[in-house]
Amino acid sequence: MIKSIEELSEKRSFAKSEFYSDKVKISVGMGTCGLANGAGDVFEGIRDEIQKQGLDFVVRQVGCVGFCQMEPIVDVLVPGLPRVFYHHMSAERGRELVSGISKGNFCTEWALARLDQDKLLVELDRPLDGKLNGLASVPTFEQLPFYKDQLKIALRNCGFLDPHNIEEYLAAGGYSALSKVLMEMGPEQIIDTIEKAGLRGRGGGGFVTGKKWRVCRQAPGYPKYIICNGDEGDPGAFMDRSVMESNPYVILEGMTIGAYAIGAEQGYIYVRLEYPLAVENLRSAIKQAREYGLLGENILGTGFGFDVQVSRGAGAFVCGEETALIASLAGFSGEPCTRNVYPAEKGLFGKPTIINNVETWANVPVIINKDWKWFAEIGSDKSKGTKVFSVVGKVRNTGLVEVPMGITLRRIIYDICGGILNERNFKGVQTGGPSGGCLPESLLDLQVDFDQLSEAGSIMGSGGMIIMDDRICVVEVARYFMEFLTRESCGKCTACREGLRRTLEVLERITSGEGASGDIELLEELCSYIRNNSICGLGKTAPNPVLSTLRYFRDEYIAHIEQKKCPAGVCRKLTIFKVEPEKCKVCGKCIKVCPSGAIKGKKKQAPVIEQDKCTKCGLCRETCPFEAVIVT
Amino acid sequence: MTLKKVDEIIDKYHGEDCWLVMILQDVQKEYNFLPVSALKRVAENLQIPLSRVYNIATFYSSFSLEERGKHLVILCNGTTCHLRGFDNLRDEIDRQLGIRAGQTTKDKMFTLEVVACLGACALAPVMAIDEKCYGNMTPEKVRTIFESYGKMKKRKKSGK
Numbered sequence: 001m002i003k004s005i006e007e008l009s010e011k012r013s014f015a016k017s018e019f020y021s022d023k024v025k026i027s028v029g030m031g032t033c034g035l036a037n038g039a040g041d042v043f044e045g046i047r048d049e050i051q052k053q054g055l056d057f058v059v060r061q062v063g064c065v066g067f068c069q070m071e072p073i074v075d076v077l078v079p080g081l082p083r084v085f086y087h088h089m090s091a092e093r094g095r096e097l098v099s100g101i102s103k104g105n106f107c108t109e110w111a112l113a114r115l116d117q118d119k120l121l122v123e124l125d126r127p128l129d130g131k132l133n134g135l136a137s138v139p140t141f142e143q144l145p146f147y148k149d150q151l152k153i154a155l156r157n158c159g160f161l162d163p164h165n166i167e168e169y170l171a172a173g174g175y176s177a178l179s180k181v182l183m184e185m186g187p188e189q190i191i192d193t194i195e196k197a198g199l200r201g202r203g204g205g206g207f208v209t210g211k212k213w214r215v216c217r218q219a220p221g222y223p224k225y226i227i228c229n230g231d232e233g234d235p236g237a238f239m240d241r242s243v244m245e246s247n248p249y250v251i252l253e254g255m256t257i258g259a260y261a262i263g264a265e266q267g268y269i270y271v272r273l274e275y276p277l278a279v280e281n282l283r284s285a286i287k288q289a290r291e292y293g294l295l296g297e298n299i300l301g302t303g304f305g306f307d308v309q310v311s312r313g314a315g316a317f318v319c320g321e322e323t324a325l326i327a328s329l330a331g332f333s334g335e336p337c338t339r340n341v342y343p344a345e346k347g348l349f350g351k352p353t354i355i356n357n358v359e360t361w362a363n364v365p366v367i368i369n370k371d372w373k374w375f376a377e378i379g380s381d382k383s384k385g386t387k388v389f390s391v392v393g394k395v396r397n398t399g400l401v402e403v404p405m406g407i408t409l410r411r412i413i414y415d416i417c418g419g420i421l422n423e424r425n426f427k428g429v430q431t432g433g434p435s436g437g438c439l440p441e442s443l444l445d446l447q448v449d450f451d452q453l454s455e456a457g458s459i460m461g462s463g464g465m466i467i468m469d470d471r472i473c474v475v476e477v478a479r480y481f482m483e484f485l486t487r488e489s490c491g492k493c494t495a496c497r498e499g500l501r502r503t504l505e506v507l508e509r510i511t512s513g514e515g516a517s518g519d520i521e522l523l524e525e526l527c528s529y530i531r532n533n534s535i536c537g538l539g540k541t542a543p544n545p546v547l548s549t550l551r552y553f554r555d556e557y558i559a560h561i562e563q564k565k566c567p568a569g570v571c572r573k574l575t576i577f578k579v580e581p582e583k584c585k586v587c588g589k590c591i592k593v594c595p596s597g598a599i600k601g602k603k604k605q606a607p608v609i610e611q612d613k614c615t616k617c618g619l620c621r622e623t624c625p626f627e628a629v630i631v632t
Numbered sequence: 633m634t635l636k637k638v639d640e641i642i643d644k645y646h647g648e649d650c651w652l653v654m655i656l657q658d659v660q661k662e663y664n665f666l667p668v669s670a671l672k673r674v675a676e677n678l679q680i681p682l683s684r685v686y687n688i689a690t691f692y693s694s695f696s697l698e699e700r701g702k703h704l705v706i707l708c709n710g711t712t713c714h715l716r717g718f719d720n721l722r723d724e725i726d727r728q729l730g731i732r733a734g735q736t737t738k739d740k741m742f743t744l745e746v747v748a749c750l751g752a753c754a755l756a757p758v759m760a761i762d763e764k765c766y767g768n769m770t771p772e773k774v775r776t777i778f779e780s781y782g783k784m785k786k787r788k789k790s791g792k
Contacts, residue, residue, distance in 0.1 A: 032751060032765060033752050033755060033767075035765065036755050036758065036765035036767040037755065037767055068752075068754030068755065069754060071754075071755075232751065233748065233749070234749070235709075235710030235711045235712070235713075235714075235749035235753075236710055236711040236712050236749065236753050237749075237751075237753075238749075238751035238752070238753055241751045273657075274747060274749065274750050311653070311654060312653070312654060312657060313653075314653050314656070314657060314692030314693075314694045314695060315692050315694035315695075315747070316691065316692050316693065317748060328653060329650070330650050331649050331650040331651060331652035331653060331688070332652075332684075332687075333687050333688055333691035333692070334691065334692075349650075392712045392753040392756065393711075393712050393756075394715070394716075398753070399754055430711065433711070434711075464711070466711050466712055468715065472715055477711075477715070480711070480714050481711075484709075484748060488748070490691075593772075595720065595724060595771045615723060617719065617720045617723065618720075619717075619720060619771070
């Protein structure tokens with residue numbers, strides 16, 4: 001139990017000296033992405049080999065560095081040498097790596113990058129002896145296109161620290177912001193700093209965080225509550241999961257600062273059901289923070305007390321909406337309320353409540369440490385700081401990308417993420433999840449911030465970015481989002497409940513070849529009705545996927561309705577696959593991949609697709625190396 | 633079926649009704665689904681109307697009022713998974729197990745649930761069995777994984 005701020009800084013100095021020990025340290029990225037790719041086996045392989053050879057190496061688990069494409073990722077830290085990251089590891093490669101290092105041989109073959117100084121993400125200086133021991137050929141982190149333009153604030157330290165060891169967080173400067181706040185700053189000054197920094201909520205709404213805090217501080221009522229919204233429901237966004245799994249302490253520190261600013265004693269973290277590892281890591285972090293006297297009564301001997309509990313969601317997208325989340329947290333069904341009063345005045349149990357999402361909380365300690373001026377200089381005019389995007393879909397490098405606000409879509413998609421998969425053509429990018437819109441190629445130079453995206457008919461949302469190539473049908477994508485939202489609509493207001501259902505019916509008609517003239521106008525009418533008459537954000541933004549695709553890809557709707565064709569070859573009832581004999585090299589791959597046995601081949605002849613057996617899954621087209629499978 | 637476990641779970645949450653969602657999750661974990669008798673016991677113990685408990689049990693998609701299979705198969709239909717072959721995995725599971733979303737195999741081995749997003753989009757399409765996540769799935773991998781659970785005789789659907 002740490003009893004004072006002085007004791008905390010002593011503890012930190014000690015933790016720092018331990019962080020870079022004189023032993024070889026091997027870290028395995030074991031976030032959900034890593035584990036799904038076999039990081040568990042890699043960890044065991046490395047540990048077994050170390051034991052077998054009787055080496056005095058340390059092997060440990062860390063979170064995720066955000067380059068999901070390269071998982072499982074392992075980083076090796078040999079005292080005096082640069083940190084080296086290895087990609088696509090397996091248990092076998094892990095064993096080889098260990099035995100190589102024990103002989104002074106770094107398997108550069110699988111090296112992704114080297115990090116000469118940890119300054120980039122962890123604020124620590126590490127002594128290097130100046131030698132590179134054969135690592136000169138490995139590119140530095142700063143040279144990697146994926147990391148070159150990134151600036152990590154919310155994701156700093158993710159993948160570098162053991163999420164189960166609070167001492168590592170302390171070593172990396174953790175809880176120095178809380179010390180600063182408790183020693184030097186009053187609640188008003190904290191709120192001023194957050195407001196002047198221009199931090200806006202990262203969960204989608206983009207409301208000015210400092211303003212929210214001020215309203216809550218001034219609101220009458222006791223007790224007050226702090227909530228962290230970890231109900232990251234947008235399919236395609238997973239940055240909050242990564243922070244909760246990889247660096248849970250930063251969320252606790254941010255929440256504790258917020259609690260001190262508004263005068264709250266109790267906090268809740270609401271995590272969606274699908275993130276079991278995040279729940280586990282948060283609980284372990286809370287337990288440790290309590291043991292260290294950084295949560296609970298009389299934090300660091302200052303008399304200020306604050307505690308946090310984790311609550312799990314139960315599978316409802318609408319609970320990401322703050323009034324619904326508050327209802328769910330109080331033990332009711334997650335139905336949103338009309339916003340006559342903000343939660344900052346009347347929230348959880350009818351008391352003043354601050355609710356911010358994970359990424360927002362993760363920004364708070366940095367702003368306090370670095371000061372608001374530093375933060376306000378990053379980003380665009382009205383959107384300050386950075387935003388984490390999860391770039392996924394038909395793109396070469398998928399992963400989490402944290403960049404200053406105002407960067408163009410083109411730089412994110414092409415420079416950082418390496419462009420479209422398999423050299424295909426870019427068709428569109430869906431930002432903001434199901435509440436966002438689909439932006440076409442002509443908007444690739446759009447600067448990404450809250451206001452520009454909203455002007456283009458989309459939203460920032462929580463930062464999901466789904467890249468689509470020319471084999472994606474945007475009408476089908478709009479139908480998918482409507483199906484999702486119809487299912488997830490809580491049903492409280494008629495506009496959303498009935499409106500979405502009718503919209504979905506029209507889209508189902510169009511994608512199955514039964515579209516009629518007038519359907520486009522009907523869609524537009526329905527969408528404007530839903531937008532103007534829904535109670536909460538879910539309904540108000542729900543028409544975005546339809547309206548944005550109608551705005552930018554209208555001709556595809558017309559092709560479906562009038563010509564009964566799906567240009568992308570996705571809508572099953574409108575698509576017929578054929579093998580073009582002139583292009584076919586008779587490799588037989590399509591025959592092998594067809595799950596319904598619909599492709600029949602004869603020796604030296606292009607195979608034929610039997611239409612009555614074909615399920616239109618499109619796997620043959622995906623697999624064919626010669627583009628001989630065509631859509632008619 | 634003994635309901636002693638329900639009482640223990642409620643005690644763990646100090647009998648506070650604000651933890652109702654979490655209480656039902658723990659009850660479901662214990663019994664594999666939410667039996668009516670357990671719901672009644674929760675309402676009695678927390679001194680809240682049964683209608684409120686039923687409301688929660690039917691509002692949130694992770695709760696099941698019907699008995700589920702031994703293994704819970706979760707197929708992700710997040711946007712990325714949807715664009716990268718969800719339909720084909722769903723069809724393959726139907727071919728292998730004879731079940732669609734929300735259904736349980738006749739031998740009560742597998743229940744299939746489709747969720748919005750597992751948050752592992754970089755590995756899309758994704759499938760999970762009992763919280764173990766499988767990435768970059770193909771129909772072929774679906775076959776291999778289910779084969780590892782034993783000889784695949786055609787399982788006929790039951791339930792919903």
